[in-house]
Amino acid sequence: MFASGSPPNLEEDSQKTGATGSLQNVKKFNNQDFDHLRALCLRQGLLFEDATFPAHISSIGLNLLPGDQLQQIKWKRPIELQINPHLIMDGVSRFDIMQGEIGDCWMLAALGSLTMQKQFLQNVLPKDQGFQGNYAGIFHFRFWQYGDWVDVVIDDRLPFLNGRYLSVHPRTSNEFWPSLLEKAYAKLQGSYQNLHGGYLSDALVDFTGGVQMEFSLKRPPPDLEEILKAAGKSQCLVGCSTSGQMRRNMELRNGIVQGHAYTVTGAVKLRYKNGWKHIIRIWNPWGHGEWKGPWSDDSPQWDHVEPKYREELLRNKDDGEFWMSCENFQEQFSWVCICNTSPTFLDFGDQHRTTWSVDRHINLWSPALAAGNGYFPAGTVSRNLQYFFQVPDFDSKNYNVVISLMQKHAEDTPHAKNLKIGFLITTGSSQVLKQGFSPIRDVTSCFILNPGTYAVIPATTEGQEFEFLLRIFVKNQDFNENSDSSASTVLPMDVPRENLDSSYKAVFLKYAKQGSAIDASQLQELLNKVLLQDEMTGLGGRFSFDSCRGILALMDLNSNGQLTMQEFGTLWRKITKYMDIFSKEDRNHSGYLDVSEMKSAIQRAGLAASEQLLQLMALRYGDTTRRIGFCDFVCCMLRFETMTYAFENLADGGSQIVMTAMEVRMLRLSSPSRSKVGPLSMLAGE
Structure with missing residues (x-):
């Protein structure tokens, strides 16, 4: 169950200079070909039985359990457990996971972080499988091993002891991706027994092919806070662990488990009383068991947080996830481990x-x-x-x-x-x-x-x-703004959506023809070419020239019709936030948000809108059925957020907003058409 022992300072070497594993050329573990084996089973009408990792004590490990309990292990397929089993239901989430009897919190903490970074998850969890269609009792998962991606084939027989999962079990009874992925990782390691204790850092690397670094929280480097901020911006996998390997699984009175690994799932700076507070969100792979101190689910600290932020941040459930202050984080935990395909957390x-x-x-x-x-x-x-x-x-x-x-x-x-x-x-x-x-x-x-x-x-x-x-x-x-990545460059040429925030400078330099600023036409080309690569965001139309003029007017602090790199950076961070919100609220992947989804998206952004305002937004930015596509959603949210903060600043803490004629004109100029007056009309861009 231990996650970290001592801070790593080094790694291993080999003679193939520049050799690298490829997802287009995946190695077959034990020379087993998933497609061939599944096709063979389907032709013969048989369910796959894996002779290389059989439903036998040898796959469990002779020392994991007492001998009498090993003899009681039963192996069952999901189709024997549920009438309608699924590999995945409603997406993949850390909350699908609940640790079983095996002490593999180190692997599950890494897996919890993996579920939050889809660009890595899709490499580990192939989509070409399930319990419908071509089901033949066979599944496969991919892991990175010493420079190569390895495809591991398993059958779907899972171990049970006294009617309970021996391995990880899903929170939803008929969703089986956590149990099957864990079995594939156990096969890669040689047995389930070999998962009973390990290093969080190893699992993070195996799930990403990346480079990891551990940092001591007892002797932290002076720039640890900056490293953690950079890790969040560059979509790294992050986990942490407590000390006490001789007291593993011991839960303290404050709810923290000793010798245990956790996932770091978020960090935020929020207004608290008369100042600011940094808090960190952490998830326990047990799926329950939480911190009971300050900033826990029922702590009085949340009473001093604005309701809209409290509603957004606080999930008052016994799901293993909790908030705590940075000070308590450093007191209770010993190590934090960060991993990405390149060391972007050091940028x-x-x-x-x-x-x-x-x-x-x-x-x-x-x-x-x-x-x-x-x-x-x-x-x-x-x-x-x-x-x-x-x-x-x-x-x-x-x-x-x-x-x-x-x-x-x-x-x-x-x-x-x-x-x-x-x-x-x-x-x-x-x-x-x-x-x-x-x-x-x-x-x-x-x-x-x-x-x-x-x-x-x-x-x-x-x-x-x-x-x-x-x-x-x-x-x-990189001095050449148009150069592609060389063969040895870690960062991909096509920057994935999750990494857009950290790469805004590269995007700006590519489209700013004079190198110093971009105008509305350049902004239009940039947004359509970079953002709409994603199939979902591309369904709802493209950014028009007029909409880009409106966006530019909102962000153009110098009022010169152009965006500097700094102004563009602010815009880019907002857009990537809206992309994430849009993706989460568009649950049916239609490429549009209806009025109820739009309301939820606004709340997720930390804002509030009345029903009248919601209907006005849908009328102004939606199609004939009042559905709002991604491009219109971005335009609407940029204007809404700008107007909200503008009115808050003008109110200056009071209850009444007094505006001069010049201030009204400046707010009106941020809208491309100006046929109406009044706050709602200005927000809607009329």
Whole structure:
């Protein structure tokens, strides 16, 4: 159940420079082909039975349970448990998960975070399967292993003990994706027993193929708060853990479980009494059991929060999710772990456009090449494997290099004991800059290095050879606004929707023809080409030139008919927020919101609208059936939010709003047509 033991500083290496796993070229675990096996079962009219991970004690593990209980294990398929089973119902959510008897909170905490980042979830959970249509008792899931994506095939027989799930069980009785995904991960690890205790950091990497870093909350770096903010903006997976491995599963009086892993699901800064308060939202993989201190579900602190924010943030249910202050977070938890495909969580403070490149090496470390039991005396460094990298010459204000070393176990011993591994960084004069050795699978460290050429030397303190994967991430400044990512660049050329906020500078530079500002026509081209790639957002029409003029007028603080990069950044953050809200409220994926969905969307945005105003919005921005497409939704919400804050500022804390003629004219000028007067008409753009 433990999530973290010691902070990782390093990772593993191998000899294939630049080799990388691909979702277009997935390796077949145990050489099992899902499509071939399912087709064979359908032709023969049989349900699949996996001989490589059978419904047998060997798949459970001999030491997970006492012998008499192992003999009582029963295996059942979902079709034996439910009349109408489903793989997924109403989308995938962390609230679908409830931990079973197995101590795999470390994996489930990572899985809870995975459900919140759809760009990663779709890689792990293929859509070409279910209990309807081509059901044959066979399913498959994908995990990243040492540089490759691996497709793991399973049958759907699940273990039960005394009529209860031994493994994770879904909160909804006929939804089975959590149990089946856990079984596939157990197969990858060798048995369910091998899930009983592990590292949160390992699971985060296995679900993403990314790079992870752990940060101590007892000895936090001075910039931890900035790192966490950047992690939220760049859609990272984030988890945390408590200490007390000898007291695992012990629940304290305050509700926090010792030796346990949790998911970090949100963070917000809100007005509280006469100031501001930073609070963090955390989820327990048990599916119940919550913090009982300040900012918990029934705590009096919520009485001092504005009702609209309290309604939006507070979910008063025993579902394992709770809020707590940042101070209590650091007191109660020991480690926080952040993971993404590149170290975007280290990009805070950079004012220029940057990307991360990565070099990958797979090789075998041999004790014959080393001296001094892993530590190199003078003159022996040159005899060991060295991997060179170049730090570019540009002014980076923070971390610009990440080294990740991962030790690879033999395929027949995936749960073997970890060696104590680490690495050295040297300059051209062979002077050692950094070193560190830890008995964990994945050792990662970040550095601020001056421009120049460096070498990384993987090593172990034990006289034993090991295969490793070494990844060297280097931050680069991208001077060419139109250049595509090179082969070694981690960030994809087509920026996924979830990452739009962190990449607004790249988008701006691509469409700002003079490099300093964009006008309405450039904004129109940008919005239609970048935002409407998504099938759902593209259903409700496109951004017109007039609507882009109206948007520009709202955001153009200089009133010069153009948006600077800073103004565009503000607009981009608002639009990405609206995209997320629209996606969540468009539950039937129609590409439109009806009036009730629009009301819910407004509330989710932290605003409020009367029924009269809702009807006016639907009339002004909706189609003939008063459904509002994404483009019109963005225009409406931008105007509504701007008007709301404008009137709040004009009220200046009082109950009566007094406006000068000039203020009325300025508000009216933010609307493309001006045939009516009055607040409702201005909001609707009439």
